[in-house]
Amino acid sequence: KAGVTQTPRYLIKTRGQQVTLSCSPISGHRSVSWYQQTPGQGLQFLFEYFSETQRNKGNFPGRFSGRQFSNSRSEMNVSTLELGDSALYLCASRTGTGNEKLFFGSGTQLSVL
């Protein structure tokens, strides 16, 4: 069974640009959640999608948005990038039907210059 796939692995952008990250979950998993990891703040929850609907949301500004497609693949978008958005962005998938383990992708390392 293929794992969670995130693309791209690395990304360099400049301030003010926007970026879209992609996450393909494990087959059969309908929940995809997104996280930001920085050395200063650690891991922080961004949002979770289940069956194309945002189910939960963390405390991030509206510049951070996401969506999920009918095949459960999810994208995360960050608009008007700031230097502080430089981070490792991770997604995780699970079936979403109860309390269960999370399966993480390898992450996208975003650098904003």
Add this chain to the structure above:
Amino acid sequence: KNEVEQSPQNLTAQEGEFITINCSYSVGISALHWLQQHPGGGIVSLFMLSSGKKKHGRLIATINIQEKHSSLHITASHPRDSAVYICAVGSPNTGNQFYFGTGTSLTVIP
């Protein structure tokens, strides 16, 4: 105020030692997760607990719901256990948002 507190922040052990990492939380939870992160970023979920105790190989995780506390134990530690261990909780009180501890960096010396 951090909803999840971990201790210690850093831990160095000799190979073979018994290791304990602690996690305390202040929110109501639906489940607690122990995660392992190796250099390079990849995160692996070790355990998901809502009560009691779970064991997998040399790893044991326990949770005390009344005391809002969980521990991760590693028996007979090995250099390959060197990683960052992160405690995370899902809280139904805040729409099942996840809260994370700051992590415990473990180094096991041969």
